[in-house]
Amino acid sequence: MTAFLALLTRDMRLAVRVGGGALIGALFYLIVVVMMPFAIGPDLNLLGRIGPAILWLGALLASLLALDRLFATDNDDGSLDLLMMSAMPLELAVVAKGIAHWLTTALPLIVITPVLGLMLNVDLPAMGWVALTLLAGTPALTFIGLIGAALSVALRRGGLLLAILVLPLTIPVLIFGVSAANAAIVGPAPFGPPFTILCALSLASLVLGPFAAAAVLRQGQE
Amino acid sequence: MAVIDLANPTLFLRLVNRVLPWLTAATVLVFAYGLYRVAGSPDDYQQGATVKIMYLHVPAAWLGMMGWGLMTVAAFGTLVWRHPLADVAGRAAAPIGAAFTLICLITGSLWGRPTWGTYWVWDARLTSVLVLFLLYLGMLALYWTAEDPNRGSRAAAILALVGAVNIPIIKFSVDWWNTLHQPASILRMGGSAIAPSILWPLLIMAVAFTLLFFTLHLAAMRNEILRRRVRSMRMMQAQEQAQDYVEARA
Amino acid sequence: MQLRSENLTCERGGRTVFAGVNFTVDSGAALVVTGRNGAGKSTLLRVLAGLLRIASGRLELTGGANEATLPEQAHYLGHLDAVKPSLSVRENLTFWASYLGAPHGAPMDPALDAVGLGHLADLPAAYLSAGQKRRLSIARLVAVKRPVWLLDEPTSALDSQSQDRLAALMADHRATGGMIVAAAHGPIGLESFSELKMGQS
Numbered sequence: 123m124t125a126f127l128a129l130l131t132r133d134m135r136l137a138v139r140v141g142g143g144a145l146i147g148a149l150f151y152l153i154v155v156v157m158m159p160f161a162i163g164p165d166l167n168l169l170g171r172i173g174p175a176i177l178w179l180g181a182l183l184a185s186l187l188a189l190d191r192l193f194a195t196d197n198d199d200g201s202l203d204l205l206m207m208s209a210m211p212l213e214l215a216v217v218a219k220g221i222a223h224w225l226t227t228a229l230p231l232i233v234i235t236p237v238l239g240l241m242l243n244v245d246l247p248a249m250g251w252v253a254l255t256l257l258a259g260t261p262a263l264t265f266i267g268l269i270g271a272a273l274s275v276a277l278r279r280g281g282l283l284l285a286i287l288v289l290p291l292t293i294p295v296l297i298f299g300v301s302a303a304n305a306a307i308v309g310p311a312p313f314g315p316p317f318t319i320l321c322a323l324s325l326a327s328l329v330l331g332p333f334a335a336a337a338v339l340r341q342g343q344e
Numbered sequence: 345m346a347v348i349d350l351a352n353p354t355l356f357l358r359l360v361n362r363v364l365p366w367l368t369a370a371t372v373l374v375f376a377y378g379l380y381r382v383a384g385s386p387d388d389y390q391q392g393a394t395v396k397i398m399y400l401h402v403p404a405a406w407l408g409m410m411g412w413g414l415m416t417v418a419a420f421g422t423l424v425w426r427h428p429l430a431d432v433a434g435r436a437a438a439p440i441g442a443a444f445t446l447i448c449l450i451t452g453s454l455w456g457r458p459t460w461g462t463y464w465v466w467d468a469r470l471t472s473v474l475v476l477f478l479l480y481l482g483m484l485a486l487y488w489t490a491e492d493p494n495r496g497s498r499a500a501a502i503l504a505l506v507g508a509v510n511i512p513i514i515k516f517s518v519d520w521w522n523t524l525h526q527p528a529s530i531l532r533m534g535g536s537a538i539a540p541s542i543l544w545p546l547l548i549m550a551v552a553f554t555l556l557f558f559t560l561h562l563a564a565m566r567n568e569i570l571r572r573r574v575r576s577m578r579m580m581q582a583q584e585q586a587q588d589y590v591e592a593r594a
Numbered sequence: 595m596q597l598r599s600e601n602l603t604c605e606r607g608g609r610t611v612f613a614g615v616n617f618t619v620d621s622g623a624a625l626v627v628t629g630r631n632g633a634g635k636s637t638l639l640r641v642l643a644g645l646l647r648i649a650s651g652r653l654e655l656t657g658g659a660n661e662a663t664l665p666e667q668a669h670y671l672g673h674l675d676a677v678k679p680s681l682s683v684r685e686n687l688t689f690w691a692s693y694l695g696a697p698h699g700a701p702m703d704p705a706l707d708a709v710g711l712g713h714l715a716d717l718p719a720a721y722l723s724a725g726q727k728r729r730l731s732i733a734r735l736v737a738v739k740r741p742v743w744l745l746d747e748p749t750s751a752l753d754s755q756s757q758d759r760l761a762a763l764m765a766d767h768r769a770t771g772g773m774i775v776a777a778a779h780g781p782i783g784l785e786s787f788s789e790l791k792m793g794q795s
Contacts (some may be wrong), residue, residue, distance in 0.1 A: 124692050124698055125693045125695065126694075127692075128688075128689055128692035128693045129689075129693055132678075132681070132689045132693075133686075135681065135685070136678060136680060136681070139680040139681075140680050141432070145485070145488075146485055146488075146489075149481055149482075149485060152478070152481075153478055156474065156475075156478065158608075162523060164465075164466030164471075164521075164522060166462065166465065166466075198674075199674055199675065199676055199677065199678070200672050200673070200674025200675060200676040201676040201678075203640075203643070203645055203670060203672060203676070204670065204676050204690065204694070205693070206644065206645060206665070207643060207644065207645075207665045207666065207668065207669075207670060207694070208666065208694055208695065209666045209695055210660065210693075233634075240463045240464050241463075241464045242461060243464070265667055296544050296627075322603060423746050578717055578718070579721050581713075581714070581717065582714060582717060582721040582722055582723065582726065583719075583723075
């Protein structure tokens with residue numbers, strides 16, 4: 123447990139100190155969302171209708187792109203070797219890094235979501251629902267993304283490759299996240315089923331992601 | 345005092361320490377007088393008291409743009425004349441310019457709520473300011489990311505120049521984009537003919553905001569110089585230690 | 595306590611790096627691995643650290659803490675220092691100490707003093723020179739007690755003063771029953787040691 127907390131706090135500290143790392147993800151989210159109306163047009167009724175989808179898409183891209191260097195920096199400076207030599211299994215180390223990443227990247231996204239919602243003409247109660255679905259769904263994005271982050275270390279290629287590998291895996295999260303948000307805002311379908319599935323996806327990837335990522339990392343050391 | 349002397353950070357710090365209290369006092373006084381005049385200015389017959397948000401909104405917009413102008417001049421200073429203070433000036437201007445731009449956006453959307461019925465409208469002017477704010481954020485991100493201030497400064501100077509060239513193009517495209525979608529239905533702040541009862545408080549507030557900007561800017565420059573000194577002292581500390589070993593061994 | 599290797603073979607990318615490596619290291623003993631570049635010295639250390647898989651052969655640590663594997667009882671000092679520039683010297687060491695299993699709340703100053711970084715404890719590690727970073731990495735071996743030290747070219751980037759300190763630390767470690775396996779081209783300050791020549795068998 124000491125080792126787990128030590129890694130969690132170290133990663134959070136690094137995210138906050140290194141180049142405002144945590145804020146860059148939120149900044150990317152802001153810019154992606156702001157770009158949408160330039161493509162779609164400033165019609166507030168239209169924006170209000172597709173607002174939840176835009177927000178979800180922005181959050182998806184932002185939380186995945188920020189994952190790129192998660193293991194790569196540890197690999198570059200030799201930390202990854204030492205992370206494997208603890209009594210704590212590598213899977214748990216991956217979980218600790220995932221949680222730290224979620225807290226420093228995904229959580230700021232969710233916090234600024236209401237402000238972006240105003241710009242997309244999504245009203246405040248509806249914004250609460252979107253934020254709730256993001257809160258339930260972004261852990262799935264982070265923990266699926268961990269696999270991609272580990273692969274980019276093993277293959278020594280990062281950036282867009284990660285997006286190509288991981289984005290298809292996140293399609294279910296996007297489907298159920300947006301449909302839960304829309305169900306809550308406009309109906310008529312009930313909110314419960316898609317939201318429960320979204321939570322299930324998060325819990326499942328919380329278990330699956332770390333195992334797969336740890337396996338990939340061990341492989342990558344060969 | 346000659347310009348050459350000002351290039352010396354130590355002399356500059358001494359000057360800043362002497363000027364800053366007076367500048368602060370002037371800012372407070374002009375702000376107090378400006379707010380008094382704003383309180384006495386008439387309400388709009390359509391918008392009521394909300395029109396007074398304009399006294400914060402418009403000066404903030406001017407200074408948000410001036411901030412980038414200052415950064416552009418500083419960027420020339422960094423790239424062309426390699427003036428040691430130019431880089432400090434540019435770096436200190438970025439967060440302040442961003443803050444004024446943010447004030448402009450917030451006051452704009454607060455004004456929009458009673459006027460347009462919504463906090464945000466993709467109006468050409470507000471959208472241009474938003475894009476300016478995003479450019480500022482990019483600039484700040486660049487400063488945060490560069491660990492070595494010297495390397496970061498030249499990159500930031502180039503970005504400031506590129507931004508300065510791009511801002512008019514962005515403004516033009518946003519106007520075009522907006523009129524394409526919303527033909528001439530935009531409410532405008534103020535009017536073409538401004539009554540003196542509005543104009544004078546506005547000008548006084550603009551002076552107050554300008555003073556505030558320069559007070560903050562000088563203070564931020566001082567902080568930046570001191571921050572760099574801390575950095576080089578730390579580096580020296582790390583090196584002296586290494587030398588102590590050599591001496592202890594000899 | 596004994597570290598024993600029998601017929602150890604390692605393959606990477608379909609190529610045999612080394613085969614049939616045999617050695618034993620007892621408590622308090624040191625083994626220096628020598629050989630030309632590319633003979634597999636670093637690879638052997640990484641195999642011992644559990645970072646590379648064994649193709650065939652046996653590797654075991656007997657008489658140690660029960661149920662702990664060799665990597666959990668070993669310190670690996672590789673070519674990279676695992677130092678984060680944005681954390682302070684103390685934060686770097688504290689993290690590795692608690693991650694690698696030092697008792698909670700143990701003071702870090704003795705370990706920092708042992709490598710001569712006590713005065714720089716609160717400085718961000720970004721300001722350290724290559725040699726100072728190396729020493730910070732070595733402080734980890736002092737802060738967390740583990741019986742096996744795997745050192746890959748431990749003296750690289752160290753000045754002679756720091757090499758002396760390292761030699762003293764290695765002697766202390768052996769005096770308390772620790773084992774050392776080091777890869778080296780020249781002398782690294784070990785008193786007595788057996789040698790394993792790679793690339794000849």
